[in-house]
Amino acid sequence: MHILTLATLFPNSARPNFGIFVERQTAALAARDGVEVTVISPQTVPPWPLSRHHRYRTIATLPEHQSWHGLDVYRPRFLHIPGIGVHWQPRLLARAVLPLVRRLHRERPFDLIDAEFFYPDGPAARIIAHALGLPYSVKARGADVHHWGQAPHTREMVVQAGRDANGLLAVSSALKAHMVALGLPADNITVHYTGCDQQRFAPQDGTALRAELGITGTMLICVGALIARKRQNLIIETLAILPDATLVLAGAGDAEASYRALAMRLGVSDRVIFAGSLPHDDLPRWLSAADVMVLPSQSEGLANAWVESLACGTPIVISDAGGALELLTIPVAGRIADANPQAIADAVNAVLALQPDPLAVRACVAQFNWDRNADELHRHFQRILGC
Template sequence: MLRVLTLSTLFPDATRPNFGVFVERQTLGLAAHPDVELQLVAPVGLPPWPLTRHAHYADLAKLPDRETWKGLDTHRPRFTTLPGTGGRFHTGALTRRLIPLLERIRRAFAFDVIDAEFFFPDGPAAIALGRHFGVPVSIKARGADIHHWGHAPATAPQVLAAGRAASGVLAVSQAMRADMAALGIPADTIRVHHTGVDLDRFAPRDRAAAKAAYEVTGPLIVSLGALIPRKGHDIVVGALAALPDATLLIAGEGPERAALTAQIAKLGLGGRVRLLGSVPHADLSALLGAADVMALASSSEGLANAWVEALACGTPIVVTDAGGAGEVVNDPACGRIVQRTAEGFAAGIAELLADPPAPDAVRRGAERFTWDANTAALYDHLTGLARP
């Protein structure tokens, strides 16, 4: 029996049900493996008082220290994050908080391996914990944990040191593997570990009926992701000005809402662009199944789950050449990779609307991304580290 201690600051909770749902799904799959016992540590970073009086932090502070989350024995220790320090002290604070907790856990659960599911601050902390407890450590890179924290002056040395010290390293795509190697993490230690998609829930449906639920009759474009500059929703909004018959629905929440609202008004698109806010992950299959095209203008990605979920619904995608885009859009039926401009997105979307690929041909692009394959590969990887 393989005993796994999974560590992830990127994990859902009662206040953030969409936060890291792909990490949750992967962890649930591994925990269900007949030869695995798993405990989850999902730390919550909080600033010092009185900043915790802010409504967002106050809700996080009220989370239980330990609970059963969808069948997982889950610990949610708090650690201190200091605003204005660029994350420089996150690793130390997290490590100090986790050592006594893991000592208590280890009395009843002698974990064989630490599985860190985000590269920062989880990865450097996991390395320190692995040394303390004498167990191997795996770290998985997903996107911003490398593209941001791996380049930020205050944290880049910590990311690189952790990647070099880990017993094994995972990347969500070949492109992410190359980005990690470019930082100085040895390429021969990095294994590509693709995400999965629920092919039963994310599946083609009657598109006209699905559109009716959103009161849309013409071409429908959907964009998914937090309302932050990196996701490039403003670029897709700009593209809509050249697509006069189309409607755009944007699912996500974040600090760019006001700027996007102003842009929509300035372009006179108020009747054709809607900001839906945060949409529960359970409802995304209906939204993606209604769309003629899913468009995401990210400046960086690892391998976006939204890409694969759209394809599984039979919906082609228009995306930038970010991260593993070329590994997903490997057939014209899957969509188009375009320049990160409004003109590029307008042209790519228009091309797919004029000559839409068959939904079953689109879906084939997602069929290799299964959670069963994800679980099997992760079990093989962690077993190899724990029992070389």
């Protein structure tokens, strides 16, 4: 079985945490006997002079072909104009990638195309698959369907890519229901929960890190990009109701400046630590040190940060987004809170009052591992290929 994995969401040396769950899933699949995977991770590049922006200069330095943590990865560039022309992305991506795919397909034929994000990967995979006469699968992860499946200029492409696919994956049952509501066939959608490195993400003593950070009271942590959809502003506002709590924001993004200004305006800036985008392998000690992980996202599929926090024995307080109800099945795991500071504060206090045993919290996600994830993905591809 030779799989072409098409993934705009995939780590590189400039963004080592970007889509790391796609990398881990792909590596686990590639480790299966009889499976070969080639990854194509297209990189957007705007026209000059926008291409001189530091964000895109780093892309220009990436090798176009390399072995990345044991995976064979190609990174072709395709044109993108930031802020406009989003509806052109699938065609531009497919046009840039097709010559490479044709060459690789001649050298070692692919059996199936695996698109790891619904937009622009899904519609682009549809174009490439039709050109080569191959079956294709698309995985939905959350915002890729919630946003691009609703946006007027991209909705039709998302739906068409989903309807024509030979198989679809969704990271939660809730996301599958959303896809069906968009008009995608329910019998073609398989729920495919994420994995987690259960050896790396495990409870550990966080005393030293808390001392290093100068935290003596409650430690809250939020793991996620600092963007409007994650709504970290609500957690900052919650600090006014939790006077002994300190919040660690583990992530980076466009909203950081506004979040810093909000913390200053509310007089809680001394209790908000902007930790930046932490190395993924360093996350377990930060999660273990925290009392609660809080993530009041507007939309999610089933966030890896939820699973990783629970695996570290740290309960979570999250919004009713995506697969939240599928994960929080017992009280020690955490609470689902309405999207307002008082509700979040009440949920945090309720979790703290339980004094949950980290091992009991961890047991909630024992089934989330990359071996199980890879086995299910392998079976999904076998069904499509009839083998």
